Amino acid sequence: MYKLKSRLLLGLAMTLVSGCAQKSASVRVAVAVPLTGDIGTEGQGVRRAVELAIEEANQSGRFPYLVEVRAFDDRADPKEAVSVANLIVSDPNIVAVIGHYNSGCSIPASQVYARAGIPMISPASTNPKLTAQQLEEGWLGPRSIFRVVPTDDVQGTYAADFVTDKLKFKNFAVLHDKTPYGQGLAEQFRERFAKRGGQILAFEGIASGDRDFKALLTRLKSLNPQGVFFGGLYPECALLIRQAKEIGLPATFFSGDGSKTNELLKIAGPAAEGAYLSITGIPVEHLPSAKTFLEKYNQKYPGATVKPFDHFGYEATNIALDIISRVGPDRTKFIDELKKIRYQGILGTTEFDAKGDTKNKIITMTKVKNGEFAIVN
């Protein structure tokens, strides 16, 4: 009964969409991220990236109609995210959703999108459950959830191999910010590093949003670790690095792409010298399209810096636009196309596996040298 109804609905939506397209009315892409609240800063970054991609597409003249962005604010609150999802699925002109940001929002919201047959591409949620749930029993809808951001195992494992093979580090203190992203990354690092024979001296969570880590770092100093790996985002990472220097902890810092921002360099200042940060994809210097993205972003949004997941938001939008330009604004065709896409973009080549996770596993290690990120591999 339910399925029938949703099919009918979907059919109705499709006719509406195609009807609108013929009248050259707009086709919409939704971006659902926290636009306000504590992590509004990061959500606004993703929105800027999405809007940049859409603007470029409209200017290029690839589309016979106008592609519009519809921005929604989930405030990083799971229940608002589900409300937003319900609002999105009630707009038949929306072809795809770029979002959400937090895994805690993405997972419940994705169930709503799937039931309505709308594809969703997350630019930032790394919880394995997000895509894995589609293969579980009781999933109501097509397999329509994808993500362009790699899950934690890729980066954590890479970093652990890097420090064992290249730097010959023997022991590490591992910290994380008690978020799905940070903790996942730290756990993967710990597992791999221990497997490679390294010694984990400490594995500790901090409170995300906390700003004083001197007590923790002072304790780490007595353990004398060679390196500190931090799973988390740049505001905390910058403070950890800065405060470690202030209390005289000599260890080298490592973190993932959530920490690689210009803010880190500014806030940590000279203390950041020598810190290692891994990022997903081919380095910008080797990929002109990525460099262009940065230039355009800075040109369009003076005063705003690129946030850690903006690249992914940009890439997700471009993938969506690529598909729309080929199969038109049709959600079902969109999902089919997304499953088999092989897209060349600013992250390198993006393909999706059976779950909907990106197969792009290229990681680049950077090191802070003279106040800039320099590629080391």
Added chain:
Amino acid sequence: MFIEQLFNGLVLGSIYSLIALGYTLVYGILMMINFAHSEVLMVGAFVGLAAYTLLAPPAGGWVALVLVLLVAMTASGLLGIVIEKLAYRPLRQAARLAPLISAIGVSIILSNAVFLWVSNQLLSFPKVVPEQSISLGFMKIGSLQILIFFTSLILMAVLHFMVQKTKMGKAMRACADDLTTSGLMGIDVNKVIAFTFLIGGALAGAAGVLNGMYYGSIKYNLGFLPGVKAFTAAVLGGIGNIAGAVLGGFLLGILEVMAAGYLPNGSQWKDVFAFVVLIGVLLIRPSGILGERIAEKI
């Protein structure tokens, strides 16, 4: 290591104390939780950054620090007065929770206003004075930590002098004792309350600047967490009591640092630890460490 940790705790505690004083001053007179205090702190930090950007290059160093502090304190103090006048004064005769809701509303408005019209980015905050590391042989401490610690102490000393030795301070104490009677005795209650908000706001502004310098960055939501912590500290010490706020602030700072520094996985449990201690203290002393027993209504 213990002395190092103790010093970490004292520095953290000195910032908490500064903020807690603002809560306790207002509470002492109006018996209300000034929920918007944390956002006054945040605005103070932003004003401080703006002042630094405008003033620092010609002045630089210590002069710049004093200027930045003064500008931020003035702005925050004035903001405190404006909030009191617009959002609290009309509710002075209303039920007790009404001003609290108004304060919550004001705090939402302030943080969103900064988010919308000032900056939604994480901005880096300069250290203002060049930092050196001072070695004491057995431990190393940063000059920034010392600076923050002593600036806080100086401000607290100034406050103490103001409350104990000036005429206005006397009026404040009288109002804290009994607002209605003070009014009847010819004290201009509105003026005293406005002055209290000015002082509380100025201290928050100073705390905002110190907070920014210490952590090197500011954002529209920076006030909330220290605000909650400082209020907790004020309650721990006995809310309404000035010495209690200072004591509570230092105690909370040291507690947090000791939890994070010595307990396994302490960083993620330190707030739990601090709250458990708070609950324990309040069960033994229901009005905080230095708080007077609440007079029963008869």
Added chain:
Amino acid sequence: MNFFNSQLSTLNPQLPKWLPLGLLLAVLLIFPIIIEGTSYAYLSRMAGLVGLYALLALGLNFTLGYVGLFDLGYIAFYAIGAYTAAILSINGYSFLASTFAAIVVSVFVRLLVGVTILRLRGDYLAIVTMGFGEITRIVFNNWDSLTNGPKGLPSVGESIRPVKILGMTLVTNTHYYYLIAASVILTILVSQRLENSRLGRAWVAIREDEVAAELTGLAVARLKLGAFVISAVFAGLAGSIFAHWERFVTPESFVFWESILLISMIVTGGMGSIRGVILGAVLLGGVPQLLQAALVGSRFIDYRYFFFGLVLVLAVLFRPQGLWPSKRRQVEILETEYVN
């Protein structure tokens, strides 16, 4: 069913007294069916969420509204209810069983907390309840083996079973709307019965003057504890419904802000007034969501909470006693109660 009172109908004497309320109830009853399948279908989700807030606010109204206990940690019991229900549902228990367990666990924890802290007064109680709320959230975030930590429940490979009641499986927002509506009505009835009972009058007496109440022979401590514990029933119920509806729980749903929001709803609506509390929930729970719908495609979507703050300040400035206070309360507003 006189909780909406007849103030509306007195505007127009010809109309029967029950008409406005009857109409309102009829609209609330059938609108989700009418809008289902249209582009306004999202309104049933929003209405359901507002209902969930109303349920929580009515629950908190027992302590904050009637007895005047300043409880800043109510959301902790909502969290306990949600996690209990989620864990049981994942392990194969039905909706009714896990909801029952959620209520029992919430009540039990509430009882333990209440016995310990209820002798504290006023703002000291507030800060301790706030502390308890934060402790609960942090424990859920840190206790990885039970709650899967920040990654939330269910973890990979598990799922929360859909709700089955009376042979029906609840799937859509409309279904949940009716479940929540039924719970809210039940809560209203319970509140009304208690409010007008000896117990309810005793609670209000404590709120107005604790010492006087004690001197007239009321067992103040036990009465307080009673209200404190009863309120947990509704937190547990709301938590279980939330967990089943979202089919996913993480600690980030139970932040301090939610407790503040609930208190704001009660005070803005009118402390101790059932209709006022519901109005507060509708206003403060509904405004941000309706703004989201109204501002789609506009730059002003970022302004939602700025407007929300304005609404809060203006509401309380113009109606300090609450937008729709109870009759009993209206009498008291003449007195001031804050300085001595």
